[in-house]
Amino acid sequence: MKSLCKHPAAIGISILLLASVLLTSYTDIKSAISGKTDTLKLGPFVEAGFPFISTSVDARKLGPGYPDDNIAARTLALQLGNNAYACFDTDLLRWSVAWTGKFLPMVLMAQISYNDFFNKSNKVTTVPGRPTSATGSYAGWFAGKPGFEVPRAGKAGQPSWVPMPASEGRWKGVYVYGNKAVLNYSVKNSNVFELPGTAVFDDQTVFTRTLTIESATEALFLTAAEITNGVGSEVKGKIAYIYQGANKDTVTAVAVLGKGNADIKPDVGNGRYLTVRFPASSKTIETSLAVWRGPAKQKAAFEKFCKKQNLSFPDFKKGGPSQWTETVATSGKLSPDTAAYVTDVLTLPLPNPWKRNVRISDVSFFKDGKAAVVTFEGDVWIVEGIDKNLGSIKWRRFASGLHEPMSVEVVNNTVHIFGREGIVRLLDINHDGAADFYENFSNAMAQSVESREWAADMAYAPDGSFYIAKGGAQSNGPGVTPQVAKGFRAGSSQNGTILKVSPDGLTCEVIATGFRGPYIGLHPEKGILTATDQQGNFVPSTPIYLIKKGDYYGVEPTVHRDDNPPIAPPLTWIPHSVDRSSIAQAWITGDKMGPLSGSLIHFSFGAPGLFKVLMDSSAAITQGGVSFIQGNYPAPTSKGAVNPADGQLYVTGFNLWGSSSTGISALLRLRYTGKPSYQPAGFQAGKQGIVLGFDSELDAKTAADAASFEVKRWNYKRTEEYGSGHFKLDGTTGEETLPVAASYLSADGKKVLLLVPGMSDVMQMEVAYKLSAKDGHKINDHFWFTVNNMADVDLEEQGFKNVDLALLTVRQNETVAAAVKEEPATAERGKDLFQKMACAGCHSEGLRTKGMYGPPFQNLYGSERVFEDGSKAIANEKYIRESILTPSAKVVKGYNEEMPSFTGVLSDSDIGSIVLYIKSLKK
Structure with missing residues (x-):
């Protein structure tokens, strides 16, 4: 057994996604995965007529x-x-x-x-x-x-x-x-x-x-x-x-x-x-x-x-004759206005006359609202008819032959693509709707043959330059270059970096190093640069960073420096169980998205779904947090852009590396309906506790009840191992539950203050809350954040009066890590944990291996396991426990080491329940 949740990327809050959605034109995903579908017959990857x-x-x-x-x-x-x-x-x-x-x-x-x-x-x-x-x-x-x-x-x-x-x-x-x-x-x-x-x-x-x-x-x-x-x-x-x-x-x-x-x-x-x-x-x-x-x-x-x-x-x-003269028309699917934000679907052009797969990796917009999308197979499509009703969407192929492109930017109405060949500018010389000249805007960046040294992301900067992110040369590729550390190959001298390409494309400079798999976001007007990284070796959990030139972000094999730089802290960490695979970010510019206008949005490949990012700049080091934006996400969400025509956020992505979704690809519109939003709108973590603001006014009774909230915290350990367990502030394993001494509602009814004794800098905090809005809407959600450097909370400025700070002292001596009574181990609890811990995203409870990133669980218990080093063992309780707590100890032959330790995350009873559940799957 590889372990209980394997990776590259993906987990989430929920398994939200049903593979049967028609949103991507993969009308029968299970059949498509097995290769038996009658609805998606693909031609060869290499097309005979293209040179x-x-x-x-x-x-x-x-x-x-x-x-x-x-x-x-x-x-x-x-x-x-x-x-x-x-x-x-x-x-x-x-x-x-x-x-x-x-x-x-x-x-x-x-x-x-x-x-x-x-x-x-x-x-x-x-x-x-x-x-x-x-x-x-x-x-x-x-x-x-x-x-x-x-x-x-x-x-x-x-x-x-x-x-x-x-x-x-x-x-x-x-x-x-x-x-x-x-x-x-x-x-x-x-x-x-x-x-x-x-x-x-x-x-x-x-x-x-x-x-x-x-x-x-x-x-x-x-x-x-x-x-x-x-x-x-x-x-x-x-x-x-x-x-x-x-x-x-x-x-x-x-x-x-x-x-x-x-x-x-x-x-x-x-x-x-x-x-x-x-x-x-x-x-x-x-x-x-x-x-x-x-x-x-x-x-x-x-x-x-x-x-x-x-x-x-x-x-x-x-200019030459167009390679593709036909246009494919599809009809989108509008979501009912059931919440403040809903996802409409722009149906993909499947099937199409060329029997071409369409796995969209990014989207960008022309000034008139037309879209350019790029696919992982190397094609560019121009999309028209993106109106309110999505009744007649027109897809036209524009370019092909590109090398695993994952980014597109429309600059001055000209399409730019970032793939492994560099940044390519596509020019339609004779204006017949197809690119005639694939211009090398820039190949100044280094690029090795290692497959995980992705041309991961690109963003156009206000000064006319481009920022790009390059993946680290991880070991789970073809392995052409030498192994340099656990989980990493040598790759090029710029693998695992963020670079800035000059406006003329002739040069590039390294902005930041020390990444495993970075993706970026750039505010198109203010130039604020953010990035995420992929949990894995040297990356204990998912981080979001505010990028500063010259900083190093902790992945030793991609430091590319000799001066032993300090590790820059993230804006926030996100737990593995919430987002085990992060991708890009996007800023929502304009004022058409209601409370999300002006916000930074984080994309999760694994959940999948979108997160609103909040920042607390009151501390000496800016700290942040995230909350999940509920919605229907039928496929992994990787990249997105705001359409200048309607001001809405368009989201896309495709499946491959492991997600809680089994959908293959989708192009969505996150649309603001005008209905009330109940999302967190701001936060501050300080010495007195936590301030959490909301988009809507709250019910005074539930907001002022400390029992409405549960606060936890833990640290991670950054090591060469894949991911990290959870650790208390004293270094022992586990999480700490903090008492909430009292809670207060602000004068405007939109903020709560939680008095929390014993606040301290910590890598991960979680606030779970069950509240009611003033209009009666039930709010049952979580907020995850990091405390980098605490400052005093200015209570009066935040709208709180008559706060009894003495309560902090009264409860200061309470046990921080309150004893929790262990539930008995049962197979039923194990099944619940199999879903909650996102094991289902990587391991089948049956015999399925296709699309899975860890060994299947059916008939696992009692079977003989063969490992990468040639050794063998029987999958008994001891072995399963070891795989959960120390997954790198024994890696099953044919699988990669891509699962974090659940030390401090799962209790003995939890592990016992998972063992019982796996036992129950023996047929």
Whole structure:
């Protein structure tokens, strides 16, 4: 057994979500998960008519004669026809590999989960088929003189995972023209356009590179291929050859095609590099190259082929034909106005003419209220018809081929996407509704191939820059880079950081370090930057941070500093049982959202759902808290944005890593109905106790009754283990229940003051309350917060008079941790805890494993468990207890270590009840 609740991400207050909702067009989620649905038939991830996908590629094991340092995190994998393919490394401007046969296997995270929605068993992409040419991890072009082995060495012999300096060469972007891709990049001051392609002579496939070079102020050198086991070479006119094999029976060649271009010269460098020299020229150079590998006996046929070829560019700069001409219409679903805030559903375009999955990762808006959404599979859709009734929503595909994008920002009515390839600006040149130029706005940030080094989040800043968040290189990915700490790989030098990208996109600076899986929120006017992190190794529970430049946030493997910085405290912690997987934040600007206007909203992937964040700035260190916004959340909630047309918050997300929801994806509108809200509206934690404000006036009787409130507190421990148990202030395990000496209602009827003896700085506090509003509405809820640094509460300023502070002294000597009578252990209690503690989000009570992140419970008790280290044990009471309290002690083979300890959270009776419940599931 892995343990009782496994993770990456997700838990919540309740299991709110029913998988049967029609909100996402996944009309039968259980069938969709099992792959048996008739309502969602998906086409392949790679579409035949589109010229590329963005991906990472490991080509270090192509075989004898090929370089063994060939790995790239950011490439365009090009479909060139004739069953031929090539990968262009956009960091180093090189053809990393060209081959024939089959296209790349679809094994990356977005690819493998595309129609197997909960499959996270991603791998690194390798090259199938028959390779023709490859280059090592060095620049594909040099100016002034040839240069070959110029590695980007990082730590432990790994690549540094950064692009070549922009002054030497920079990726500019790719034009899509039908099924062709035209590459655009600079080499020094020269602007280069390249059309990759293929041709055939006899039974041989030739790779072609048609080039236009503008303003070559100095000679340029292209490295076309590296052959590490050459036995001889020659340059014959406009063709350079390197021979392989004892009898020189195999040859790799680069040729300058067609007539003319006598100054363009192929060559062989150091006996192993096939190169081409382009002269300095004030005129535009136009030429085509051919790269071929085959039997030496077919040299004559190849030479004949080269003389006859005369390739040219299409008229790509004016924009090409749209890839997707059809529009998909859906009808949304309005929620009845049953509360102050409700969630309307914008039905997704499923099915669609391209049989394309639609797992939305983010949403942004144009000034007129149109939306741009980006999907994890790399597509961008434009959404129109978002009006009050949602009666006719129109979806149109705008772009594709992006690399696991998780963020979109519409800036000056232009779509910007942040994926693993960097920030891409999408330009519709001919205004036909589809992007023609995928412009590289910025690839200045480092990016490794580790799957958890997500391009996690992006926010546009008032000064024209972008803030981005990059995931930490966690161990539960393909594992290409070395292990550096428990739960972490080396990744790049910027994994687990928040960065600021300059307004021109050419540079980026590190703002903060020490994150496991950060996501951000930025106030679009005030520039206030916030972030969350993912509970896990070095992160004891879910935090929300106010980000300050230069701060470090506690995850040792991503500190990226040598000065032993202090750990910045969070604005607030959130308990595992409330949100075990946090995502982004959004500020509600404008005045159309009632009491939520101006608020910071926190998104929970795990609950799923939204939380209102409150801040107490009365202390020396700002402290905060959260309350859950009740609503129907049919799928994980990850990102959101305010629509300028209606002022409402639109929310989206998709499932994969573990959530209390089984829905796959949704696009929702959190709508203010005008009905009364009973949410907390403000708080302060001070030496005298806790002030909690509400949106509506409260009933005086229940508000002034101390029995209406229950207050608890506990600390966490930050260690290399996954998450943390709960600990009292003296370091012993458990939680403390604090007495409420008295409660008072403010003069305006909207605030309560809880006099709490023994207040102290603490990582986590919880106030549970059962109140009535003045209008009779029952309020039964919780508020969770952190006390970073207490100050005196100005009672008069807060609206409280005649407060008897002597009651604090009277009750000061009461036992803080009041003894609680243990209930007897029963299987029924165990079943309740299975839901309350969110075990159900990770473990099936039956035999189901798909979509689950821990072993199933049926037939678990008494079974033999096999662990990652090869050892075995019987799943008896002792083993189950150990798995709950020390989950990292024994990890079941095939599962990751992704469950926190429940030490101090569950009592002996609680654990006994869970054991009895698991026993009862034995069939």
